[in-house]
Amino acid sequence: MSTISSGLMTALMMVLSSVFGVVAIDGVDALTEERFVPQEKLDRAILKITNELMMIDACLASEECTVDSVELNEKRTELLDKLEQIDAYILNPTKSEKPELRKHKKMDKSEFEDLTYEEYISNKIMKLNDKLMIIDACQAAEECTVDEDILTKKENHLNMDLEKLNYCVENIEECESHKKDSKHKKYRK
Structure with missing residues (x-):
């Protein structure tokens, strides 16, 4: 001892x-x-944002992409604002505010309070299908120069998430009880 x-x-x-x-x-x-953000991180963030902007633009230009254009334009504006913050920081890191490079999605919790678990799953499936449609639009557009490996990786990840959600549609009780018992849910309160 x-x-x-x-x-x-x-x-x-x-x-x-x-x-x-x-x-x-x-x-x-x-x-x-104050710690400075390394240039490599800024470059990676710029690449991710420009890739996402190209995918959004491809979807907006495509007739097959039926994702809500208002939501896409809002997302596009957010990404352009983030790019401006990063550019300002690169030009003058001591005077500019440090850009937030991580994705922080601010969710309105009241939006989900009245949903049943089935509705929640259904909404998630719709959002994943929208993301897949955006990727398809990018793959079909010549102007969208996002690396094919990146698109394939994103598509595989989304398909895995869809499989899990489709399993939950068929086994709703099992998934719902798992969600209620999850550790993250307990620690969020």
């Missing part, structure tokens, strides 16, 4: 000494100093 506690104490002392060592060498500003 004493060896475990002495080992933990040693580890704690090492962590504290490294933190206070940085403070002693660089001053308190070292801990509060």
